[in-house]
Amino acid sequence: MTGPVPTLSAVGTPRLLTGLDRRPWLDRAAHLALHGPPPELSAGDLAALAEGVGLRGRGGAGFPFARKLRAVLASSRHTGGAAEVVVNGSEGEPGCLKDTALLLHVPHLVLDGALLAAGALGARQVVVGVTRADVERSVRQAVAERGAGEPEVRVVRLPERFVTGEGTALVRGVGGGPALPSGRGVRSSESGLGGAPTLVSNTETYAQLAVAARLGAPAFRELGLPEEPGTVLLTVAGAHVVETPTGLPLPYALELCGTGPGQGVLVGGYHGAWLSGADARTATVSRDSLAAAGATLGAGALLPLPESTCPVGETARVTRWLAAESAGQCGPCFVGLPALAECLFDAAHGGGRRALEGVRARMRAVERRGACAHPDGTARFVASSLAVFAEDFEAHALGTGCGRPVLGVLPLPGGVRGPAPAGARRALPEERLLVDWTLCRGHGLCADLLPGLLRLGPDNYPERAAIAVPARMRPRALRAVRRCPALALRLQSADRGDN
Incomplete structure (x- = not known):
């Protein structure tokens, strides 16, 4: 299966996307001509480098890479066995295409970072988990160009689902099991692929590591904010991937892609949170700025909501899709999320304040009770929608509506459409x-x-x-x-x- 291919752009001189203004795919020769060969670093040196550039995971959680690397190294030494390295290229988030962009256009940069980590850890193999056919072909072609070597590099195609990208689901999937969260409180750094200590990180994280290894910490820190150096990849409106130094005003990133804050901007994807239009206009692309406004950058997705669409209907259709993406392994996910989507639909269609209270009760019923983070993330998305678009939800619950149609601007795979109220001025129902x-x-x-x-x-x-x-x-x-x-x-x- 293939999906949308994003447009690419950069603010200033790109690092990750360099060379793509001249050719759409960097083969091994072009890659080495641009970046040069990667150095060999010990685990201690690699961890110190990651710490020196403040490298955090770019897949959503933002966990410090150096701590994760050291945890895998400690577990490997404790068990006396070899470690494993896994690249998370699944990207089940419908509004995010940055990892797809890297693997489709510059796969060698990602492989460099993963192999640097594998060499430092003495890992037996690197496994790249993907979900798209075109991405799989690109990575396999890059692996073939490198030829056989140590450690071995494998590419595994996984089901294209939202929960596939969860760490334990990815590890289970590339190991031949179901690509579903394990529900166990065991870290992959202790017991992951085949029971071995496993370093799992996102595609962009490994690409940033490869850039940092070549530049060194001082040169890497020349771009971006002192406390958050370097660049970051953003997916804007589910269609445009932009590389920008940290600290860029968020409205500028939106304007570069031909859009604006509108009614608000969903930051971090469907497990993220909304910024109101006013907050979005003053925010910058940085953890501290977004945290002050109640959001986190997560996987780098920015989804602006135009003034022309109904925020209540958009929330309802995405929540229904999220409920359908349940791993089906625990009650809060399998039962609670569909019930939440149903209550939200009722509130959107004039169910009154009691219906809104029902939505809040369903959110409380799933929070902190799931086997994985999917129920919590879905509840966070709904809670943020209720807070930022409170007047619209009130109008819909009381039967007057907001008067806007539901345009379906929040991207969902395969044209999925949920139960979307079209506002008070829609045609009468049948x-x-x-x-x-x-x-x-x-x-x-x-x-x-x-x-x-x-x-x-x-x-x-x-x-x-x-x-x-x-x-x-x-x-x-x-x-x-x-x-x-x-x-x-x-x-x-x-x-x-x-x-």
């Missing part, structure tokens, strides 16, 4: 649930069957005589019609045929 006041006896069973859709007043009778029924809620509405003891409900379709 069906309505009608209450016959002459028959209703206030039993209240309908409200139990249709939580968030049908609300009861203080007298225990429905608040409205006609309620719009979204297509997804039709089976529930039919149940309510058939189970009403007083036969006071019916469904009316667009052609006025009743059920």
Whole structure:
């Protein structure tokens, strides 16, 4: 399977993307002509270099690379066995294409960094985990150009799913098992691929390591902020990959790609957090600046939300997709996330404040209870949406809507579309649930069957005589019609045929 190929650009002189203005793929000869051969470094020297340039993982968590390297080295010495090195090139985040860009265009730079780490650790092999067919071909071609050597380099194709990129899922997948999180509290640095201590890091992290090894710490630190030196790769609007020194004003990165902050910017992807439009206009590309605004850069995805689309509908469709991406290994993920998506859908379609409270209750029910970070990340995304777009959620819950259509600007794979409310000015839905006041006896069973859709007043009778029924809620509405003891409900379709 292939996917979108990003446009590439740089602010200033690029390091990772250098040479791509002249050719689309750097073969081994072109790569060495640009960068020169990589040095050989001991584990101590490599860790000191990573520490000297402040290198952190670029896959989302931002863990210091030097600490991870030393942890693998210590475990390897303790067990007396060889270590393993794994490159995470799976990139299951729909709004992120930076690792795809590296592996499609400059795979040798990534392999250099991974082999530097493997040589320092005395690792038996380097395994590159990917999910796209075009990326697999590019990496395999680069490996073939290098020929056989020690350690061996393998490329493994994995299922293209959001959870594939989770560290333990990746290790299990490249080891021949299911590409699902292990759910165990065992670090890969202690027991990873084949039970051996394993260094797992993201594609960009290894590429940055290869650049730092050639430049040395002083030259590497000449770009970027003193506390966060170097460059960073950003994916903007799910389509543009930009290499920029840290410290760049965030609006400038957006403008370079022909967009602006709009209503807000989702930073860090679908496990990240929103910046309001105002906060985005004053933020810079740095950990400290984004943390002060309540966000983290994560895997470098910046997803601006235009003024023309409905933030509630966009949140609902992404949450539904995230629920479908569950690993299915624990209740909070397998049961809790679909329930959260359902409650969010109800709130978006006029379910009232009770529906919004239901969303918050479902978030609390999944937080810190999952076998992996997927429930927490999904809850964080929804909570951030509720906070930044509070007025829009309130308007939708109360039935007035925000008046915007849902344009589907937040990228999802394969054109996936979730249940997206189109706002108050959309066309009337195909069906309505009608209450016959002459028959209703206030039993209240309908409200139990249709939580968030049908609300009861203080007298225990429905608040409205006609309620719009979204297509997804039709089976529930039919149940309510058939189970009403007083036969006071019916469904009316667009052609006025009743059920």
